[in-house]
Amino acid sequence: MKYWLMKSEPSEYSIVDLEKDGVEMWDGVRNYQVRNFMRDEMRVGDLALFYHSNAGKETGVVGVMKIVRNAYPDPTQFDKKNKHYDAKSTHENPRWLCVDVEHLETFRQPLTLSEIKTKSEFSSIPLVQKGNRLSIMPLSDTIFNKMIFLSKNGG
Numbered sequence: 001m002k003y004w005l006m007k008s009e010p011s012e013y014s015i016v017d018l019e020k021d022g023v024e025m026w027d028g029v030r031n032y033q034v035r036n037f038m039r040d041e042m043r044v045g046d047l048a049l050f051y052h053s054n055a056g057k058e059t060g061v062v063g064v065m066k067i068v069r070n071a072y073p074d075p076t077q078f079d080k081k082n083k084h085y086d087a088k089s090t091h092e093n094p095r096w097l098c099v100d101v102e103h104l105e106t107f108r109q110p111l112t113l114s115e116i117k118t119k120s121e122f123s124s125i126p127l128v129q130k131g132n133r134l135s136i137m138p139l140s141d142t143i144f145n146k147m148i149f150l151s152k153n154g155g
Contacts, residue, residue, distance in 0.1 A: 003144035004048035027098040060112035069100035111151040
């Protein structure tokens with residue numbers, strides 16, 4: 001099993017939306033490194049922290065979800081009306097992938113980015129490194145579990 005941190009702006013799709021939907025497609029990824037993570041490493045049963053990005057004081061880890069479908073072609077790349085449309089992508093040779101995720105838990109309080117930055121054990125994760133803007137990143141099981149512990153017990 002692998003562990004992930006997956007970012008979404010709450011104005012686009014939030015943990016509340018996922019809780020309501022139960023299972024949803026994680027689409028709109030337009031970064032080759034992230035696409036490769038989904039294609040090559042992410043598998044059904046992996047766990048991910050849901051991270052609200054660009055949420056002001058509430059930016060941070062807000063819940064847990066599970067990968068319930070391996071990577072498959074992201075249908076939004078073919079939809080000319082969708083903001084994630086990619087004219088260079090074809091059904092025969094899709095460029096972009098998505099996975100399906102299932103809501104497992106919503107935290108009462110987020111583990112904020114500012115709290116994460118104060119913990120030395122998180123200093124090496126891509127989330128806090130300058131210039132890293134990946135929307136999906138791998139985490140060690142130790143970091144994953146520590147973030148859950150801090151989310152539930154106060155950062």
